[in-house]
Amino acid sequence: MQTVSSVLDAISDVGRDATRGGYSRGVFTPAESSLREWFTAEAETRGLAVETDRNGILWAWWDVTAGRDGALVTGSHLDSVPGGGAFDGPLGVASALVAVDLLRERGVRPQRSLAVAVFPEEEGSRFGVSCLGSRLLTGTLDPDHVRSLTDPDGITFADASRAAGLDPAHLGRDEEAIARIGDFVELHVEQGRGLIDLDSAVAIGSTMLGHGRWRLSITGQGNHAGTTLMADRADPLVAAAQVVLAVRKAAAEQDGARATVGRLQPVPGGTNVIASRVELWLDVRHEDDAVTAALLERIHGQAQKICAFEGCRATLTEESRSGTVHFDGALQRTLGNALGRSFPGAPTLPTGAGHDAGILGAVAPTAMLFVRNPTGVSHSPEEFVERDDADAGATALADVLDDLL
Known part of the structure; x- marks a missing residue:
């Protein structure tokens, strides 16, 4: 056997x-x-x-x-x-x-x-x-x-x-x-x-x-990396970097929660290009489904504040959720x-x-x-x-x- x-x-x-x-x-x-x-x-x-x-x-x-x-x-x-x-x-x-x-x-x-x-x-x-x-x-x-x-x-x-x-x-x-x-x-x-x-x-x-997956689309202004002054940028990748840190902080402050950004995709993705959009995938988990929902709402709110400060916009789309x-x-x-x-x-x-x-x-x-x-x-x-x-x-x-x- x-x-x-x-x-x-x-x-x-x-x-x-x-x-x-x-x-x-x-x-x-x-x-x-x-x-x-x-x-x-x-x-x-x-x-x-x-x-x-x-x-x-x-x-x-x-x-x-x-x-x-x-x-x-x-x-x-x-x-x-x-x-x-x-x-x-x-x-x-x-x-x-x-x-x-x-x-x-x-x-x-x-x-x-x-x-x-x-x-x-x-x-x-x-x-x-x-x-x-x-x-x-x-x-x-x-x-x-x-x-x-x-x-x-x-x-x-x-x-x-x-x-x-x-x-x-x-x-x-x-x-x-x-x-x-x-x-x-x-x-x-x-x-x-x-x-x-x-x-x-x-x-x-x-x-x-319980857990779910969400896609956060952060849109800004695509532009040239060499000709665009730092003060003139609306860079969605800068906003996305701050969102990743905000996700970690929000989950760490909630007992038993797990939240992860495991995938991040800048568009168009060129080395000398300021991205026009960043797609960010979020995984959130907790044993209490109400806590999962509240944590997601908190993350989304933080993302919107970050994006507004950077001159960008954030759109959250649910891809799957299980209790x-x-x-x-x-x-x-x-x-x-x-x-x-x-x-x-x-x-x-x-x-x-x-x-x-x-x-x-x-x-x-x-x-x-x-x-x-x-x-x-x-x-x-x-x-x-x-x-x-x-x-x-x-x-x-x-x-x-x-x-x-």
Whole structure:
């Protein structure tokens, strides 16, 4: 039987980013398409029947004797952030495949159907909306809006999905797929230090912080860098620099808040050109959705003041928002009982990261398992999982699935 690490070793060269380090595996890119082909081959090798639904979600079915409605579903995603680590997403997919191997080795005969699912564009790194596949499935995104989304090269989601073999006309809430999900359990690398500090290989997820993404467009006056006196400038990049500092200050003053500017794009972007516009992307998170909203309002107000002082204008546009999610209590107890036999004392941890399990919680009971990351670093090439911990995670997932089956 394969280990989790040996399964992941097969894709260790797919999507490597020579510039950023780590991996860049945007949805519908050649790298992500190769990973989808890899998953399909791995699933079919195990005798799983693979299909793609109208929103681009892959489903690999172990047993459909009991019918597909109300199935037990596990899995994660294969796309990455730019320059991301090797485990964010693929660990959950590989662990699900190995968990199926373990269940078969134990002689488990499912009393309900089991599917391993792969959700596209979880990170939102290409089209700017996180958990896009699960949001489409659950109907929390307008399909017309999604079809019109563009990547940095100006390619629309409609065109990219069509090139990947989907019909963009059929994107949107999928009642048939929703009915399939009786319970959903997602395994994921922990994206913080919780398990390091608790000296545990695995943990059960409790809550997922509410978070959102916004685009702040700051417009000024584009001009020549050599002929425009400093006093005559309306430089949106100067305003944007001050906004970045204001974001950090506002979040630091609010207990438990996180706010990040992870991307900033001056237009036109020439070295000897004063920018005419700066696009700035903002990520804000807090466990209390009202606090998130208030923090965003404070940041927006500060941005408007800064821009007015610099002779610029600021426009804020929401790209996505999710409230705080409390994972299903009964399912958490089931996970606790299952892990209590093999992993006594497995802790329960909240997560500040977003996951498809949080989106799917609106239509079905969902739960999460986290596997220790000894670096405590994620969304970075430094993200890591020890081989023994990866196998411990797959065993924990198999124990949970065994009980739920």
